Amino acid sequence: MMPQWLTVADCKAVLQSLLGAELSAYRGVAADWQENPDIDSLERLHLAGCVNEFFRLHETGVEDRLLMTSSIDDWASLVAQATMETSGLTFRTSGSTGQPTAHLHPWNQIAAEAKALELCLADVLSIQRVLSWLPLHHLYGFMLGIALPAVGQIPRLWVNSHALPEITSGDLVVTVPPRWDYLARSGKPWPPQVVGVTSTAPLCEATADHLLELGLTGLLDIYGSTETGGVATRWRPDPNYQLLTHWLRSDHLHIQRKGDTVTIPLLDKTHWLSDRTFHLNGRIDDVVSIGGVNVSPSLITERLLALDSVDGCTVRPIKAASQTRLKAFIVPAASEAITSDEIAKTISQWPAAERPISFTYGAVLPTNTMGKLTDW
Numbered sequence: 001m002m003p004q005w006l007t008v009a010d011c012k013a014v015l016q017s018l019l020g021a022e023l024s025a026y027r028g029v030a031a032d033w034q035e036n037p038d039i040d041s042l043e044r045l046h047l048a049g050c051v052n053e054f055f056r057l058h059e060t061g062v063e064d065r066l067l068m069t070s071s072i073d074d075w076a077s078l079v080a081q082a083t084m085e086t087s088g089l090t091f092r093t094s095g096s097t098g099q100p101t102a103h104l105h106p107w108n109q110i111a112a113e114a115k116a117l118e119l120c121l122a123d124v125l126s127i128q129r130v131l132s133w134l135p136l137h138h139l140y141g142f143m144l145g146i147a148l149p150a151v152g153q154i155p156r157l158w159v160n161s162h163a164l165p166e167i168t169s170g171d172l173v174v175t176v177p178p179r180w181d182y183l184a185r186s187g188k189p190w191p192p193q194v195v196g197v198t199s200t201a202p203l204c205e206a207t208a209d210h211l212l213e214l215g216l217t218g219l220l221d222i223y224g225s226t227e228t229g230g231v232a233t234r235w236r237p238d239p240n241y242q243l244l245t246h247w248l249r250s251d252h253l254h255i256q257r258k259g260d261t262v263t264i265p266l267l268d269k270t271h272w273l274s275d276r277t278f279h280l281n282g283r284i285d286d287v288v289s290i291g292g293v294n295v296s297p298s299l300i301t302e303r304l305l306a307l308d309s310v311d312g313c314t315v316r317p318i319k320a321a322s323q324t325r326l327k328a329f330i331v332p333a334a335s336e337a338i339t340s341d342e343i344a345k346t347i348s349q350w351p352a353a354e355r356p357i358s359f360t361y362g363a364v365l366p367t368n369t370m371g372k373l374t375d376w
């Protein structure tokens with residue numbers, strides 16, 4: 001299915017998001033593509049490769065034309081024309097659960113999800129405008145910031161700044177948990193008939209409750225992943241998720257798309273209340289084998305968090321001399337010296353396989369622009 005709804009303006013907005021993020025990562029410093037930064041030949045080659053992968057331009061044979069110009073308007077026109085012949089878009093995972101991996105989302109699946117979300121939202125709000133305060137080149141950002149307004153023919157505004165513009169009745173505000181936390185702490189009342197959408201990471205109940213107390217008409221929580229796309233939604237504070245209309249339950253661990261026989265595993269434990277309703281019971285275990293011993297990084301994280309001197313913690317497996325071991329990122333409650341001393345005394349009593357061999361200390365846990373924990 002060719003995306004008749006994807007315009008040159010849509011492509012330009014996605015390109016600005018993608019190129020800004022990729023150039024920032026390449027240079028190691030923030031780069032805003034809306035200011036048309038100068039790029040050298042090696043940067044152009046790298047960025048052209050990123051655009052080719054994301055939009056799958058190699059399927060049309062026009063990818064080399066990206067090297068003939070550095071104008072984002074020319075790139076947007078080229079991409080918009082090419083997508084009439086490509087199979088879909090390639091989204092990469094954040095790497096929050098391992099090495100980033102690429103996943104093709106065909107155009108028909110993207111359109112089906114956008115229409116399912118539109119149906120879900122229509123029960124609560126007649127959307128007049130979509131405000132997307134998040135990167136558009138991530139799956140969640142593209143689905144809510146580009147595909148939903150395009151399929152529904154709704155005006156959209158991508159907010160690529162540190163604050164939202166003035167919000168008016170009929171707005172759908174789409175962002176990530178850290179920014180919802182910020183908006184809740186601001187204490188600013190919401191205009192009538194404004195709905196929010198959150199995804200990518202858990203949003204704490206206190207934040208959701210406070211946003212609703214401040215007058216937000218509704219807060220939609222989307223459950224899914226880069227691998228699956230959006231799977232189900234719930235209106236906070238309801239704890240139960242409802243499958244989106246394009247999904248069917250296969251069994252208690254798998255789902256499948258309507259009209260497709262392929263079953264897809266869920267990444268979390270689910271308790272099904274009906275064929276379309278469930279609630280989550282935590283992630284499926286993350287056990288890794290270290291020296292022949294099964295170890296859960298999440299349980300090690302919990303044990304370290306139980307220490308008085310530890311304010312934040314995340315633990316990941318790493319490869320050390322071809323062996324799997326653990327590393328930890330620690331946010332000290334007071335001083336690094338006190339925390340490291342308490343950790344050293346504590347883990348000296350643990351089995352070797354459970355002891356992290358590397359500790360990194362910082363003021364906050366490492367997260368990406370979507371609010372997900374990342375590697376360090």
